[in-house]
Amino acid sequence: MNWVEIKALNRLYNNKEIKLNKTISNSPVFKTHEQAGEITKRRKTYVAEDDFIQVYETKYLNDFEKYYEFLGAKELLKPQLKFSKKAIDLLISFDEGLKNGKLTKLREDLIKAQESVKGFSLMFFKNEKYLDHHSSLVDAIKKILDIELVDNKSQQYLYVLQCYNPKLIILCENGNFLNRDKLPRENNYELWYAGGRNVPKLKYTPEIRRGLPIYYSADWDKDGLEIYQLAKKIIPDLKLLHPDGISRSIITTEHKSHWLQSEHPKLLSGLDANLYSEKDKEKIKELITKNHWITEEGNNLKAMIEHSDFYSPV
Numbered sequence: 001m002n003w004v005e006i007k008a009l010n011r012l013y014n015n016k017e018i019k020l021n022k023t024i025s026n027s028p029v030f031k032t033h034e035q036a037g038e039i040t041k042r043r044k045t046y047v048a049e050d051d052f053i054q055v056y057e058t059k060y061l062n063d064f065e066k067y068y069e070f071l072g073a074k075e076l077l078k079p080q081l082k083f084s085k086k087a088i089d090l091l092i093s094f095d096e097g098l099k100n101g102k103l104t105k106l107r108e109d110l111i112k113a114q115e116s117v118k119g120f121s122l123m124f125f126k127n128e129k130y131l132d133h134h135s136s137l138v139d140a141i142k143k144i145l146d147i148e149l150v151d152n153k154s155q156q157y158l159y160v161l162q163c164y165n166p167k168l169i170i171l172c173e174n175g176n177f178l179n180r181d182k183l184p185r186e187n188n189y190e191l192w193y194a195g196g197r198n199v200p201k202l203k204y205t206p207e208i209r210r211g212l213p214i215y216y217s218a219d220w221d222k223d224g225l226e227i228y229q230l231a232k233k234i235i236p237d238l239k240l241l242h243p244d245g246i247s248r249s250i251i252t253t254e255h256k257s258h259w260l261q262s263e264h265p266k267l268l269s270g271l272d273a274n275l276y277s278e279k280d281k282e283k284i285k286e287l288i289t290k291n292h293w294i295t296e297e298g299n300n301l302k303a304m305i306e307h308s309d310f311y312s313p314v
Contacts, residue, residue: 001029001085003067010064012039013056016048070095076140087137090124094144107145114180116150119297127253128295150179158201159193160208166190168305169214171202171231171238173224176297177217187302197227202234215239215305220283221250221293222269223257229272239310242279245298250291259288277309 004023008030012018020041024030030046033039038052067088071077074095083091097103110120117138121131131138142149161178163185172178175193184191190212194201214235218224220243232238250258259269265288273281287293305311 001027003071003081003083003085003088005029006060006064006067006085009056009060012046012048013053013061018046020044020046066092074140074144081136083137083140087134091140091144094141098145103145107147110145110147110149114150114182115147116176116179116297118174118176120149122295122297127255128297158195158205159191161185161191163188163190166210166212169209169212170217170241170301170305171214171235172217172296173219173227174296177301183301187305189301189305194231197230199227199231199234202231205235213237213239213310215241215308215310217241217296217299217301217304218243219257219293219296220247220287221255221257222259222271224293224296225271225284229275232275239308240276240280241299241304241308242277242283243294243299244303244307245294245300247287247290247292247294248298250293253293255293257293259291262288262291265289 005027008018008024008027018024024046030039033052033055034041034046036051038049038055040047040049063085068077070092071081071088074091076083094103098107113119117131118128120141122128125131138149141147159175159178161181161184165188167188169190169192170177170184171192171194173196177184178191178193183189192205214237216228216231216238218228218240228238228240232240248255261267261269265285268276268281268284269288271284276284
């Protein structure tokens with residue numbers, strides 16, 4: 001349920017009738033009350049029956065008053081507002097957490113880590129891309145927590161996060177790690193981002209590699225590992241970093257990359273088995289069997305490097 005539906009239910013409660021529009025007509029909440037006989041759908045309106053008044057006062061009224069007061073106080077009440085109920089509850093919890101001090105350390109950690117929109121989305125929403133399509137919610141989060149979240153938008157050319165004395169290069173599938181410069185620069189990692197599948201440009205990079213070892217940091221899903229294979233065709237000595245992050249359900253995160261032939265995990269979803277270590281293949285089979293994936297941002301970059309079979313400290 002979103003703010004449009006929450007407002008519409010309140011208007012129906014106050015006015016006993018509300019005009020239909022696309023959102024209300026398709027709303028599961030309104031359909032549930034219609035099926036229960038608590039509201040009646042007419043040609044152009046919904047009409048409240050007597051039972052709806054008591055149901056509304058019991059189930060919705062306190063939340064509406066709380067949300068309306070909060071959104072108004074934060075100057076977020078705009079005609080185009082469509083925040084979900086979950087998002088509003090989260091914003092309220094952020095505000096209360098800052099007031100009572102429970103979120104002070106989290107806010108400090110987010111600032112220190114130079115957290116990105118994608119990383120924040122992974123922490124609090126269904127998946128790391130949820131906030132990509134909710135810019136007004138991102139603005140509200142930044143306003144309430146009084147923080148900046150690094151933008152994730154990428155261009156179709158090679159990004160390089162440089163350091164003074166690079167000892168290795170990490171080619172990243174996504175741009176999130178490049179937005180946080182402290183860890184890679186403190187550890188002499190030079191980070192590259194080509195833009196997902198846009199790897200053909202890597203054929204122009206031999207000279208800027210300067211003979212440094214190069215690693216690949218990926219989303220461990222079908223698409224992410226396919227991108228690794230494309231990059232390895234161009235850079236044969238590219239070494240895949242093994243993930244240490246927690247896997248998540250492809251279904252519950254509404255992820256778009258799905259494994260193939262899940263009933264036969266040994267087939268590795270059609271991936272080239274010759275490009276993976278035995279440890280990598282076991283992890284892929286595990287992910288296929290569980291129908292899970294591991295987002296790149298959920299891994300610890302330093303730990304992946306130091307635990308790599310190819311890594312030799314200098």
